[in-house]
Amino acid sequence: MSRYAAPEKRKRAERRGRWSEWGAAMYLLARGYRILAMRYRVRAGEVDIIARRGEVIAFVEVKARRDLMAAIDAVTFTSQNRIRAAGDHWLARQPDAARLSRRYDIVAIVPWKWPRHIEGAF
Numbered sequence: 863m864s865r866y867a868a869p870e871k872r873k874r875a876e877r878r879g880r881w882s883e884w885g886a887a888m889y890l891l892a893r894g895y896r897i898l899a900m901r902y903r904v905r906a907g908e909v910d911i912i913a914r915r916g917e918v919i920a921f922v923e924v925k926a927r928r929d930l931m932a933a934i935d936a937v938t939f940t941s942q943n944r945i946r947a948a949g950d951h952w953l954a955r956q957p958d959a960a961r962l963s964r965r966y967d968i969v970a971i972v973p974w975k976w977p978r979h980i981e982g983a984f
Contacts, residue, residue, distance in 0.1 A: 882926035883910050886969040889977040895920065904951045907944030911969075912952060918963045920981070921949040926971040930978055933970035942966070942984045 887897050895913040902909045911922040923945055925933035937945075945966060953959045968983040 878926055879924075882971040883924045885971060886922065886924040886977055887911055887913075889969065889979065890920075890922070893979070899952065902948055902952055904948050906947035906951060909945055909948045909952065912949070914962075917961060918965055919949075919953065920965050920967045921945055921952075922967045922969055923983075924969045924971065928973065930970050930972055933972065933978075934968060934980065934983070937968055937984065 883900060887900060890911065890913050891897060893915075895915045897911060897913050898919075899912040900910065902912055909921045910924040911920075913920045913922060923937050923941070925936045927933040927936060949964060949966070953962070953964060956962070965982050966984050968980045970978040970980065972978065
């Protein structure tokens with residue numbers, strides 16, 4: 863393997879991740895969610911998608927894997943904590959935060975299947 867193969871592989875993974883996040887956002891829009899932020903990053907962590915439907919704020923982690931269980935298992939305890947920290951940071955800056963409910967979801971992107979939205983995954 864050449865020294866240029868690893869950066870190219872990383873670029874492909876990054877591109878696939880961005881397309882997966884875009885597809886998940888379109889799926890959530892079709893289900894009645896409003897997308898408030900994508901790729902929200904702070905020092906403490908990152909949330910792929912922040913979406914709202916009614917009084918519920920969903921902090922969504924998007925995972926593209928070969929099968930559903932691999933996507934769910936890819937959201938480790940450490941990544942859950944980073945998503946929660948970033949979500950708390952975002953929510954603290956919202957004027958109506960006191961009346962909003964929060965939820966942590968996963969959208970699994972599996973080849974040749976519709977996105978799978980797991981509400982309240984963690």
